[in-house]
Amino acid sequence: MCFYKTQAKWNARTWTAAYKDVTSSYQNLSSGAYGSYYVYNSRNDDGALLHYTNGYTRCLGPNEYVNNNSTPTGFWTVDKIRIMDSPNC
Template sequence: MTKAWMVRAAVAMAGTVIAGSLTGAQPAAAADPHGCAWPRVCFYLYESNWNANAPTAAYQDLGSWQTLGSKSRSAEHVYNSRDNDGARLRFEDGSERCLTPNSAFDLQPVYQGGAVTQIKIMDSPNC
């Protein structure tokens, strides 16, 4: 091998490594949608909390009904940051609604069933 050929090969390899690192670079981690860290279902008491990406309450336990507290019961918005689990919402009138993974639901003006009173996080995207 000649010295010139070795230099050309080294330059070509360096170019490949640089191009690979540019195209294979991982993007910076995206912020949690609406400030709701995975794997939670977040409630936003007021529109200002929603706009500021500042949940006032969050739930993440699977399987049993959980009663909402004062920071979530009359919330204006709810967001499910879970990737594979739906969240069943129960309203004052006993009606229920499924909040699918990575979706939001606007609870104001007051949903026809009244305020959300309970949540049950399911081991299924479709509740």
């Protein structure tokens, strides 16, 4: 899982934080990941459950990404992540 704090970091493919461990509960994000513009699931066979500060959750499948600045209501802040041992959440 790669987190890109800004549009420029995404364009340069320079992540600001990364997570790799499958967990049984949510992990709180570091300051390098918290509130990232883009999140990319670089894993080939595991999904990731993203948790947002507004309580919303989103399953990010293998090799998928999300632009948190293009949601229907504007910018959403990712604050936690749970990497699953399955492509589905």
